[in-house]
Each structure stands twice: as C-alpha cells, then as structure tokens.
Amino acid sequence: MEESSCQALKELEHYVVKDAPPCVYYIPEYITEAEEAYLLQQFWFRDRVRQGGLPHPKGMLAEKLPDWLQQYAEKISALGTFAGKTANHVLVNEYNPGQGIMPHEDGPLYYPTVTTISLGSHTVLDFYHPISDVQDVPQTEESRFLLSLLVERRSLLILRDSMYKHFLHGIQGAAQDTLTDRVANLSLTSGYAGDCLTRGTRVSLTIRHVPKILKTTLLFGKR
Ligand SMILES: O=C(O)CCC(=O)C(=O)O
Numbered sequence: 001m002e003e004s005s006c007q008a009l010k011e012l013e014h015y016v017v018k019d020a021p022p023c024v025y026y027i028p029e030y031i032t033e034a035e036e037a038y039l040l041q042q043f044w045f046r047d048r049v050r051q052g053g054l055p056h057p058k059g060m061l062a063e064k065l066p067d068w069l070q071q072y073a074e075k076i077s078a079l080g081t082f083a084g085k086t087a088n089h090v091l092v093n094e095y096n097p098g099q100g101i102m103p104h105e106d107g108p109l110y111y112p113t114v115t116t117i118s119l120g121s122h123t124v125l126d127f128y129h130p131i132s133d134v135q136d137v138p139q140t141e142e143s144r145f146l147l148s149l150l151v152e153r154r155s156l157l158i159l160r161d162s163m164y165k166h167f168l169h170g171i172q173g174a175a176q177d178t179l180t181d182r183v184a185n186l187s188l189t190s191g192y193a194g195d196c197l198t199r200g201t202r203v204s205l206t207i208r209h210v211p212k213i214l215k216t217t218l219l220f221g222k223r
C-alpha cells in the first residue's frame with residue numbers, strides 16, 4: 001500500500017506496518033518490564049484510571065503532566081511525532097478482560113496523531129471504514145471491517161494520517177483473541193496466526209498534542 005507519507009518519521013521506518021493504509025508504526029518492547037511495573041503502580045496508587053468511554057472535551061482541561069509521564073511525552077515527541085511540538089495530553093484507560101471500546105473517531109480536538117503505550121496486557125484494536133453516505137446498502141460492522149492490530153504490553157503504537165482521520169477504531173469486548181492473518185502487524189509482534197491470547201487487565205496511555213488554539217477555545221467555553 002501507499003507508503004510515501006509514512007517516511008516522515010525517519011527513525012521509525014523499520015516499524016511501519018506495511019499492510020495498513022498510512023500510517024501505522026508499531027514498536028514492540030518500547031518500555032522495559034521495570035518501567036511498565038513502575039507506571040502501573042503510579043496509576044493504581046493514584047486511582048486516576050478512567051473506565052472506557054470516548055474522548056471528552058472535559059479531558060482537554062487536564063492538569064500539568066506529572067514528571068513520570070512528561071518524560072515519555074518528551075521521548076515520543078522527540079521522534080517528530082507531533083511535528084516538532086511536545087505532547088501535552090495523556091488519557092488513561094483501563095480495560096478488564098471482556099471490556100472494549102466501541103468503534104469511534106478521536107475527532108478534531110487533537111493534532112491528528114495518537115500514540116499509545118500499553119501496560120499489563122495485550123489487546124486487539126480493530127479498524128473500520130466510516131459509515132458511507134449511501135444509506136440504502138446495509139452496513140454491518142463486518143462489512144466495514146478494515147484490519148486489526150495486535151497491541152502487545154509495553155509496545156508503542158503510533159497512528160497518523162488516514163489511520164487516524166478516516167478510519168474508526170475500537171476494541172471488541174472479548175476475554176480472548178485468536179490471531180488471524182487480518183492482524184496487519186503480526187510480523188512485527190511475537191504472535192502467530194492461530195495463537196489464542198487471553199487478555200488480562202490493560203492500562204493504555206494515549207499520548208497526544210492538543211494545539212494551543214483549541215485549548216484556549218475550550219477555556220473560553222468554560223466561563
Ligand atoms: O485503549 C486504547 O488503546 C484505545 C483508546 C481510545 O481509542 C480512546 O481513548 O480514544
């Protein structure tokens with residue numbers, strides 16, 4: 001598939017998922033086991049974990065990032081992920097086995113790139129074509145399905161361009177995932193088609209940049 005626009009992040013060229021539309025980068029073992037344990041401890045201790053749900057404008061008014069998150073925001077931004085800007089927003093989601101998130105778009109509040117660090121468990125992220133304007137054709141979730149990504153614990157996933165802006169993403173409410181050749185990043189993971197992976201509790205950190213102008217707009221809206 002088209003790869004040209006995925007060359008923007010030079011250091012990451014080995015991590016481009018070639019069987020996906022532009023752009024997906026998947027970096028396994030992005031953080032160490034010790035870092036993962038430390039981050040999980042911070043979240044569980046502080047009980048700051050948000051359960052599922054969709055991105056909400058209220059989230060935009062998040063407080064300053066604690067230092068232990070700021071360092072990851074800076075490290076990821078140094079890859080050129082946010083066009084020279086530094087990530088300033090982190091959303092934390094916790095999923096128990098069986099929990100998912102319905103297919104959605106993240107919308108225009110963010111710079112059109114999302115980066116996700118996964119802690120505690122893998123999951124499978126599914127992508128779908130948007131519902132087309134032609135309403136006379138019944139459109140099932142199955143007919144809109146595009147591809148899946150296996151997102152392993154400690155990995156970093158970067159979605160940009162059409163994979164961020166055009167397609168919807170969601171997570172099935174399943175307790176197990178059977179890997180198939182519909183998993184577009186399989187060769188970059190330790191999984192094989194036919195494997196059945198049992199989910200544990202997963203905490204995801206979605207790290208993004210919110211352009212300043214939108215932040216200001218939202219602050220006005222709060223008055
Ligand atoms: O947990 C994830 O990896 C996805 C979360 C998500 O899509 C969102 O919060 O918008």
Ligand SMILES: [Fe+2]
Nearest residue numbers: 104105106169
């Ligand atoms: Fe999302």
